[in-house]
Structures are given as C-alpha cells and as structure tokens.
Amino acid sequence: MRLGIDVGGTNTDAVLVAGRQEDDVRVLAAVKTPTTEDVTAGVVTAIGELLAGAPEGFTPGEIAAVMIGTTHFTNAVVAARDLTPTAVVRLGLPATTAIPPLSGWPARLRAAVGGRTYLCHGGYEYDGTELSTLDVDELRRAAADIAGRGVRSVALSSVFAPVNGTMEQEAAEILRAEVPGLRVSCSYELGRIGLLERENATVLNAALAELADRLAEALTAALAEAGIGAPLLLSQNDGTLMDIGYSRRLPAATFASGPTNSMRGAGFLSGVRDCAVVDVGGTTTDVGMLVGGFPREAPAITDIAGIRVNWRMPDVLSLGIGGGSLVRGFSDADRTTVGPDSVGFGLTSKALVFGGDTLTLTDVAVAAGQARIGTMTALVRRFDGDRARAVLAEVNERVADAVDRMRTSPDPLPVVLVGGGGVVLPDALPGLPDVRRPEHSDVANAIGAAIAEVGGELDRVVRIADGRRDHVLAEARAEAVERAEAAGARPGSVEIVEVTEVPLAYLPGGATRVRVKAVGDLDLGRVGSREPVAAPGA
Structure with a gap:
C-alpha cells in the first residue's frame, strides 16, 4: 500500500492505494482538506483524516511508501521568503564576464539571496576540453570572503558543465574544505546546456537548502506521529520521484510538480x-x-x-x-x-x-x-x-x-x-x-503522486562521427538506465521513454545534443535504506 499526498494552493489531497504496478493499482480511500498556511500542518490533517477513513483492519504499518507533491519550495521563491543567503561562484574566466551572475533577477529576489557573486577561472568547451585551468588559490580567496560574510550556501556553475562536471566537483571539494559546513549546489546536476539559465536554477536550488532540511524533518516527524515508518519520497516536476535525502540536495526538482502529478493521475484514471x-x-x-x-x-x-x-x-x-x-x-x-x-x-x-x-x-x-x-x-x-x-x-x-x-x-x-x-x-x-x-478525478493529483515512477535522464553534447550514431545512442541509453536504477528504480523494470537528438550546426565535428529519459518502477526494498544518489538529471 502507498500513501499519495499533493499540497495545492487551496486543498491538500491524500489517497491510499494498493497494488505494485500501475495497471493493478486500486484506490482504497481518499480525502480532500483545506491547505493551511503552514503546509506541514495541512499534511498532518490530511493523513489523519485519510487513516480514519481507511478500510477496517488497516494499520499504518501496512504502508510501504509515502509520496508527497508539495508547493512549499515554489511558494518560498514566489514570496521571496525562507531563502538561504547564497553566493554564486562561476567558473568561466577569462570568458563570461559580459553578463555577470544574477543578471535579470527581480530586485527583491536578488536581495533575498544576498547578491554575492564571484567569477573564477575554469570551465569547458562544448567538446569537454578545458576553457581554462581551475585556479585553486583563486577559489580559496573566494572561500575566505564567503566565510567572512557568513554565507552558508553556494551555487557553483561552469561553462558546459553538463558535458563534463569534473571541474565543478573539484571546486566544490575545495570550497567545502575551506568553509566547513558549507552547502554547495553544482549546476551539472540541475540544468541543461545554457550557462545563464542553468546557473539561475542552481542559485534557486542553493537558496532553498535550509528550507529543504526543515521541511524534510517536519514531514518525517508528521509521519512518525501517525505511526508511519515507510520511506518518504517527494514528487519531481518530470513525473518521477526522489527520496527525502535526495530532496535535501535538489529541492528545486519539485518546482511545478503539482500540475505534473495531476496529469499523471489523469492519465492513470482515464486509461x-x-x-x-x-x-x-x-x-x-x-x-x-x-x-x-x-x-x-x-x-x-x-x-x-x-x-x-x-x-x-x-x-x-x-x-x-x-x-x-x-x-x-x-x-x-x-x-x-x-x-x-x-x-x-x-x-x-x-x-x-x-x-x-x-x-x-x-x-x-x-x-x-x-x-x-x-x-x-x-x-x-x-x-x-x-x-x-x-x-x-x-x-x-x-x-x-x-x-x-x-x-x-x-x-x-x-x-x-x-x-x-x-x-x-x-x-x-x-x-x-x-x-x-473519471472516477476520483477530484484527487487526481494525489493519485499521480502515489503511482509515480523513478527516472534517470541524460542531457549531453556529444560528437557523432560517421557510422558511430548507433553506438553513441546506445551508450546514452545505457547511462540513462543506470541513473534511473541508481535513483531507486527496480533493476529490469526501466524503460526508455524519450530520446531526442538535436544537431548543433553552429559547432564543428558533428556536435549533437542528446537527451535520453528512462523510467522504472520504484524499488521499495532499496528506498530509504541508502545514501542519497546522484541526480537522475545529472
């Protein structure tokens, strides 16, 4: 049995479903309660009413997993509240100086995250070769200033990081070593090709770090109070799930998960x-x-x-x-x-x-x-x-x-x-x-959360030489499947649901942007018993 919850602007919906595969899922109970200003309190109320209306003989211990879709993080960004002071470190010098980080941000959101930016050497060309070498001393100077200003979270971006994330990983290790307890969000885990927009997404993610901790602790406590010890997962905005440990690292993955849950639920209910x-x-x-x-x-x-x-x-x-x-x-x-x-x-x-x-x-x-x-x-x-x-x-x-x-x-x-x-x-x-x-259409969003699968995604610029297309795509598919399984999908259940190739005519050497998305059934035996995994969209 699984418990699906979706927190909307007006109502918080909850459903109890049974069945392992989507084609045999049955809705056992459903409730709709008003959303509260404190989102967690509304979730607690919905769980209480749902369990009270569950079938006779049911016990909370029978629940195998709890899936929640929440607007908590989106609301925080829209309202510019509960955001962690964040510094932006961009690896791109001597390039990328024309448009500095946080350009185009609304003034109130820029002020909410602190507006601190640092330009450092590093980054890659489209084919993975170095744009410039990482300057360790430069990063240490930036880290010293970050520590002196009391900044607790950093958004780290670099040129063409989705092609090669190694330099961001190395820079993150340096920053954490220089500033103990520093939270670092890396852009290669979050966005796609396109430095400024990927960097913006990373900043938003970093600014939500402490709120993600508080929400995870509150939701976990709420489930414990209801006698539910099952793993807790949050809905992502691509229709898949992430465990609570993963959500602490990448809270931005929940943006727009509400409409996604509703669409997935609508498809399930209508067939x-x-x-x-x-x-x-x-x-x-x-x-x-x-x-x-x-x-x-x-x-x-x-x-x-x-x-x-x-x-x-x-x-x-x-x-x-x-x-x-x-x-x-x-x-x-x-x-x-x-x-x-x-x-x-x-x-x-x-x-x-x-x-x-x-x-x-x-x-x-x-x-x-x-x-x-x-x-x-x-x-x-x-x-x-x-x-x-x-x-x-x-x-x-x-x-x-x-x-x-x-x-x-x-x-x-x-x-x-x-x-x-x-x-x-x-x-x-x-x-x-x-x-x-369809029947139960009023709680389709909660049903969409309950039936969600686990996904893995690859988005990369590759060189496709003559006669090598099939080989390159096969490697990309295999890596997407590996990422889905690493994120908690049951081995053997993963399927490729999307493959996109976009030739980049403005780049030489047969450069092509390849996107592959894979999804699989949630492996309940593994979720909740492991360390947070690498981002499926990395």
Missing part, C-alpha cells in the same frame, strides 16, 4: 496516455498535454517568479479560473469578471454556499444548477439561473480556447477533466466532443 488534461483547482486552471503517459515538457527556457531557468518543467498554460475565483459584476453582463484573484484555501469559509460573504465561481455553479455543494445552496439558487449559466459558458469558452492553444495537431483529442474545482466545468466543452471526467 488515456495521449490527451489534454484540464486541472481545475481553487485558484487556477492548468491545461497541459500528456504524451505517452508523461507530461509534455516546456521549451528549453521557462520562468519561475521572473527568473529564467532551463530546468525541466511541464508545459502548462495556467488560467486565473478556479472554484474559489472571485466573481464581480454578476448582474451586469458587460462588467462581469471571473478571477484571477481567489479566496484560495478560504473557500469553505468565505464562499456564499458555505455561509461566507464572497461570491465565487463555485457559488455561480450552484446557482446554475450544475453543482450541489455547501450548506447554503438555497441562498445562491435565488440568483438569476440564466445569468449564472451565461457566466459559466464564458468560462467554458476560455478553457476550450486554452486547450486549442496547447494542441499541436488538428486530430481528435481526448480531454480529461480533473481537480477539486472541476464542478465549475460541464462534461462538454465547446469544440471538444471527447471530454472525460
């Missing part, structure tokens, strides 16, 4: 591996595409709180529409607005149907006769039903338009509706005849 997924929460509606059972990834460059990164992220279009969205000017067709602001996790106290004083989209759905929710339904049913249905029709058009914007082919496309706020949408959308709302 469809290629579809559009519409996830309606309390604050937003996220529209994404499921391809081969996994979320389609966003283009190379994405944005987190105004910071450009090239960390893997699901391709999601978010609309300011949710069950808690504020509705203004309801009686005037020309002035009615829906969202983007929302009552969020205050829905059950602020919405009219729950005795509050705020008109939300959930109230409009009840007034239109589309849903039966809350304790004060008679109050909102006095509203103009035709006007309520007209407001919902406008919302439907916006959602359908978002799906059309995300699709890349005119072929028929199934649409799967999930999310706790899904009651505001009907079972049909304009121009989309195949709309499905």
Whole structure:
C-alpha cells in the first residue's frame, strides 16, 4: 500500500492505494482538506483524516511508501521568503564576464539571496576540453570572503558543465574544505546546456537548502506521529520521484510538480496516455498535454517568479479560473469578471454556499444548477439561473480556447477533466466532443503522486562521427538506465521513454545534443535504506 499526498494552493489531497504496478493499482480511500498556511500542518490533517477513513483492519504499518507533491519550495521563491543567503561562484574566466551572475533577477529576489557573486577561472568547451585551468588559490580567496560574510550556501556553475562536471566537483571539494559546513549546489546536476539559465536554477536550488532540511524533518516527524515508518519520497516536476535525502540536495526538482502529478493521475484514471488534461483547482486552471503517459515538457527556457531557468518543467498554460475565483459584476453582463484573484484555501469559509460573504465561481455553479455543494445552496439558487449559466459558458469558452492553444495537431483529442474545482466545468466543452471526467478525478493529483515512477535522464553534447550514431545512442541509453536504477528504480523494470537528438550546426565535428529519459518502477526494498544518489538529471 502507498500513501499519495499533493499540497495545492487551496486543498491538500491524500489517497491510499494498493497494488505494485500501475495497471493493478486500486484506490482504497481518499480525502480532500483545506491547505493551511503552514503546509506541514495541512499534511498532518490530511493523513489523519485519510487513516480514519481507511478500510477496517488497516494499520499504518501496512504502508510501504509515502509520496508527497508539495508547493512549499515554489511558494518560498514566489514570496521571496525562507531563502538561504547564497553566493554564486562561476567558473568561466577569462570568458563570461559580459553578463555577470544574477543578471535579470527581480530586485527583491536578488536581495533575498544576498547578491554575492564571484567569477573564477575554469570551465569547458562544448567538446569537454578545458576553457581554462581551475585556479585553486583563486577559489580559496573566494572561500575566505564567503566565510567572512557568513554565507552558508553556494551555487557553483561552469561553462558546459553538463558535458563534463569534473571541474565543478573539484571546486566544490575545495570550497567545502575551506568553509566547513558549507552547502554547495553544482549546476551539472540541475540544468541543461545554457550557462545563464542553468546557473539561475542552481542559485534557486542553493537558496532553498535550509528550507529543504526543515521541511524534510517536519514531514518525517508528521509521519512518525501517525505511526508511519515507510520511506518518504517527494514528487519531481518530470513525473518521477526522489527520496527525502535526495530532496535535501535538489529541492528545486519539485518546482511545478503539482500540475505534473495531476496529469499523471489523469492519465492513470482515464486509461488515456495521449490527451489534454484540464486541472481545475481553487485558484487556477492548468491545461497541459500528456504524451505517452508523461507530461509534455516546456521549451528549453521557462520562468519561475521572473527568473529564467532551463530546468525541466511541464508545459502548462495556467488560467486565473478556479472554484474559489472571485466573481464581480454578476448582474451586469458587460462588467462581469471571473478571477484571477481567489479566496484560495478560504473557500469553505468565505464562499456564499458555505455561509461566507464572497461570491465565487463555485457559488455561480450552484446557482446554475450544475453543482450541489455547501450548506447554503438555497441562498445562491435565488440568483438569476440564466445569468449564472451565461457566466459559466464564458468560462467554458476560455478553457476550450486554452486547450486549442496547447494542441499541436488538428486530430481528435481526448480531454480529461480533473481537480477539486472541476464542478465549475460541464462534461462538454465547446469544440471538444471527447471530454472525460473519471472516477476520483477530484484527487487526481494525489493519485499521480502515489503511482509515480523513478527516472534517470541524460542531457549531453556529444560528437557523432560517421557510422558511430548507433553506438553513441546506445551508450546514452545505457547511462540513462543506470541513473534511473541508481535513483531507486527496480533493476529490469526501466524503460526508455524519450530520446531526442538535436544537431548543433553552429559547432564543428558533428556536435549533437542528446537527451535520453528512462523510467522504472520504484524499488521499495532499496528506498530509504541508502545514501542519497546522484541526480537522475545529472
């Protein structure tokens, strides 16, 4: 049995599932509780309610693993709070001086991490040859200044580190030796080709280091209090899992894991591996595409709180529409607005149907006769039903338009509706005849966390000489499989789910960027009993 939990902006969902393989997983119990300002407290509440509603005779000791998807780290970055003071050390001199680290960062986030940067010699060319030699004395001088300023975390980046991470590893050892207790995040573990965006992702990861420690300890204590001794894993933003030790090193891997969990859960519940997924929460509606059972990834460059990164992220279009969205000017067709602001996790106290004083989209759905929710339904049913249905029709058009914007082919496309706020949408959308709302759709995100697999990824620039393509790709596939198994996948269960080749015409010698992604079933016998492993995306 496995416990899946997903923490959203409005609700914290939890499910108890049984079954080893995805094709025989059964949902035994499910709950939806309001998210609290203290995320951990909401998780504790959800676990308590879930165990109380578990099948008769069930004991917490039967749970083999706990999977949690959390917005904790994303919220910290967006709000610029709970961030660890971080220094940025870039290995690139004599090159890379034109654009220094933290360029383009919002002022409040730059201030939150401290804004300390150091340019040092080092780095590689695209083919792995040295750009310049690592200068040990230079690094020691930087380390002395870092120690003197009381900085506790460092983001280390170098030119073409994904091609060769050796220099970053050596520099990290020097910095740790000079500053005992220093936390070092290396860019070769985090990003892809592209120095500035990879460096930005590394800085965010380093700034979350201490928050990751606190969250890991709080979640572990919460499970222990509930009598659950099973391994704890967190959801990553590519639809795979990482153990709690790994999450302490790479908390940035959780960014956007919520939409990813919802899409994975939607695919499992509907039995469809290629579809559009519409996830309606309390604050937003996220529209994404499921391809081969996994979320389609966003283009190379994405944005987190105004910071450009090239960390893997699901391709999601978010609309300011949710069950808690504020509705203004309801009686005037020309002035009615829906969202983007929302009552969020205050829905059950602020919405009219729950005795509050705020008109939300959930109230409009009840007034239109589309849903039966809350304790004060008679109050909102006095509203103009035709006007309520007209407001919902406008919302439907916006959602359908978002799906059309995300699709890349005119072929028929199934649409799967999930999310706790899904009651505001009907079972049909304009121009989309195949709309499905599977059982347990309101907790699809928690189910996506519970069924997640373990992944390994390779992203590297290689030289492909004439007649060597098959050999190079075979080596890349084998290394991706090894990384998945090292991350906790059961040997023999790993499959290659994606292979991408991009010839780099601007570089000589047959240079090609190769990306390979492998996934496999979680090996519960190994998770929780080993040291944190190297990053699957390294």
